[in-house]
Amino acid sequence: MDCYKCEVQLTEENASEEHIILNACGGRLKSKGLLCKKCNSDFGDQFDRELAETTNDLANLLIIKRHNGEPQPIRTIHKATGEKYNIEYGGAPVQSKTNYEITVDKDGKGRLSINAKNEKEFKKTLSGLKRKYPDLDIDKILASAKKETLYLSEPLEINGHIGGKGALKSITKAAINYYLHKGGGREYIKHLLPYLEGKVEMDVAWMHYPEVDIYASPQGEVSHVLKLVGNSKEGILYAYVELFNVHCFIIRLNESYTGADIDFDYVFNVHSYEVKENQTNLKLTKSELNNLFVNKNSEPFEKVKERYARVIPIAYRMQDQYQINKIISKAVDKAFGAVPSGAVMTEELMAAMREQVVGGIMSFIAHRRRER
Ligand SMILES: [Zn+2]
Structure with a gap:
C-alpha cells in the first residue's frame, strides 16, 4: 500500500x-491505507478547512x-443593539x-451596571x-450581586454560505476516498490529483439539488449521504455527497470509465450514528451528468433554503433537550455543592x-415560547 497522493509506502507510523x-x-466512516499523515494534513490545511467552516453552523x-474537538461558536451580530x-x-x-x-442619580449616588458573559468576566x-x-x-458588590440568565428578545441572524472552491475540492476528496475505500482502482481517479493539489483548475464538483430527492430523509432525521456510481456502458464514474441533508453536491470523477x-x-444518521445502505436513487447518463x-x-438558493427549513426545527429540539439537561445538572451540582460531604440530604x-x-427550566421554556 502506498499513499495515493505522494506514493510513499504506508507504514504503521506514517x-x-x-x-x-x-x-x-x-x-x-474511516479508512486506513489511502494517504500518508503528511498528505492528509496538507489536504486539511489546503481545503478541508474551508468545508469545515462552511458546515460549522450546522455542526454547532x-x-x-x-x-x-467541538464545533466552533458561531459569530453573529445582534441587529437591534449592534452587539456581537x-x-x-x-x-x-x-x-x-x-x-x-x-x-449618577439626582441625589449624587452612583449606579454601576455590568453586563458580563460570566462571573469571571464580571x-x-x-x-x-x-x-x-x-x-x-x-x-460588598459581589456579596449583593444577583446572578441572572437573560434571554434575548429578538433572534440572532446567521449568515450561511455554500459552495466555495476549497469546499468543492474537499467534497471531491471525500468522493475519491469513498471510491478507493470501496476497492476502486486508482487509475480512474489519478487525473484528479493535480486538481486536489492546486496545480490545475478542473470542473469536477458542483452543487446538486434535483427535483426528486436522491435520499428522502425521514422526519426528524439529519444525515450525511455518500453515493457512488460506476457505469461502464455510459463510461462514467460519479458520486453524490450530501452533508446534513442541506449541502448537496455532484462529483464527476471519470468520463472514460471502463x-x-x-x-x-x-x-449516516448524525445523531444516532445508524448507518443505512441501499436507500438512495441516482441514475444518470453521460449527457445528463455533463449537463x-x-x-x-x-x-439553488431556494432548494438550500427549503433544506435549512427542514433541519432547523430539528436543531431547536436538540438544543431544548441540551439546555434543559444543562439547567438540571447545574442546579443539582449547586444544591449538592452546598452539602458538606457525608452530610444527609435534608x-x-x-x-x-x-x-x-x-x-x-420555567424561564427557559417561557423564553422559547415567546420566541416561536
Ligand atoms: Zn503522501
Missing part, C-alpha cells in the same frame, strides 16, 4: 486514519459530537464583550474599575434544588 466524511461534520446548531454575540455549542447566545455603564471588569474608582467595595459497474451508498456542469450560474436542600431546577 499511515493516516482518514475521515471520509470530515470529522468536522461528525463523520465516523445540531450539537454534533465529533471524534476530536457568539452562539455557543448547544445554541446558547453569549455576548462576546463585557460592557458596563455608570450613572470580576475582571470590577477589578479594572477598582483601579479607576478606588472607592469601589468589590466584596471499470466494473458499481452502485454503493452510505447514509449538470453546463448551467452552473443558477445557484428536605430543605431538596426544596432548594427543586426551586433551582424549576426556576431555570
Whole structure:
C-alpha cells in the first residue's frame, strides 16, 4: 500500500486514519491505507478547512459530537443593539464583550451596571474599575450581586454560505476516498490529483439539488449521504455527497470509465450514528451528468433554503433537550455543592434544588415560547 497522493509506502507510523466524511461534520466512516499523515494534513490545511467552516453552523446548531474537538461558536451580530454575540455549542447566545455603564442619580449616588458573559468576566471588569474608582467595595458588590440568565428578545441572524472552491475540492476528496475505500482502482481517479493539489483548475464538483430527492430523509432525521456510481456502458464514474441533508453536491470523477459497474451508498444518521445502505436513487447518463456542469450560474438558493427549513426545527429540539439537561445538572451540582460531604440530604436542600431546577427550566421554556 502506498499513499495515493505522494506514493510513499504506508507504514504503521506514517499511515493516516482518514475521515471520509470530515470529522468536522461528525463523520465516523474511516479508512486506513489511502494517504500518508503528511498528505492528509496538507489536504486539511489546503481545503478541508474551508468545508469545515462552511458546515460549522450546522455542526454547532445540531450539537454534533465529533471524534476530536467541538464545533466552533458561531459569530453573529445582534441587529437591534449592534452587539456581537457568539452562539455557543448547544445554541446558547453569549455576548462576546463585557460592557458596563455608570450613572449618577439626582441625589449624587452612583449606579454601576455590568453586563458580563460570566462571573469571571464580571470580576475582571470590577477589578479594572477598582483601579479607576478606588472607592469601589468589590466584596460588598459581589456579596449583593444577583446572578441572572437573560434571554434575548429578538433572534440572532446567521449568515450561511455554500459552495466555495476549497469546499468543492474537499467534497471531491471525500468522493475519491469513498471510491478507493470501496476497492476502486486508482487509475480512474489519478487525473484528479493535480486538481486536489492546486496545480490545475478542473470542473469536477458542483452543487446538486434535483427535483426528486436522491435520499428522502425521514422526519426528524439529519444525515450525511455518500453515493457512488460506476457505469461502464455510459463510461462514467460519479458520486453524490450530501452533508446534513442541506449541502448537496455532484462529483464527476471519470468520463472514460471502463471499470466494473458499481452502485454503493452510505447514509449516516448524525445523531444516532445508524448507518443505512441501499436507500438512495441516482441514475444518470453521460449527457445528463455533463449537463449538470453546463448551467452552473443558477445557484439553488431556494432548494438550500427549503433544506435549512427542514433541519432547523430539528436543531431547536436538540438544543431544548441540551439546555434543559444543562439547567438540571447545574442546579443539582449547586444544591449538592452546598452539602458538606457525608452530610444527609435534608428536605430543605431538596426544596432548594427543586426551586433551582424549576426556576431555570420555567424561564427557559417561557423564553422559547415567546420566541416561536
Ligand atoms: Zn503522501
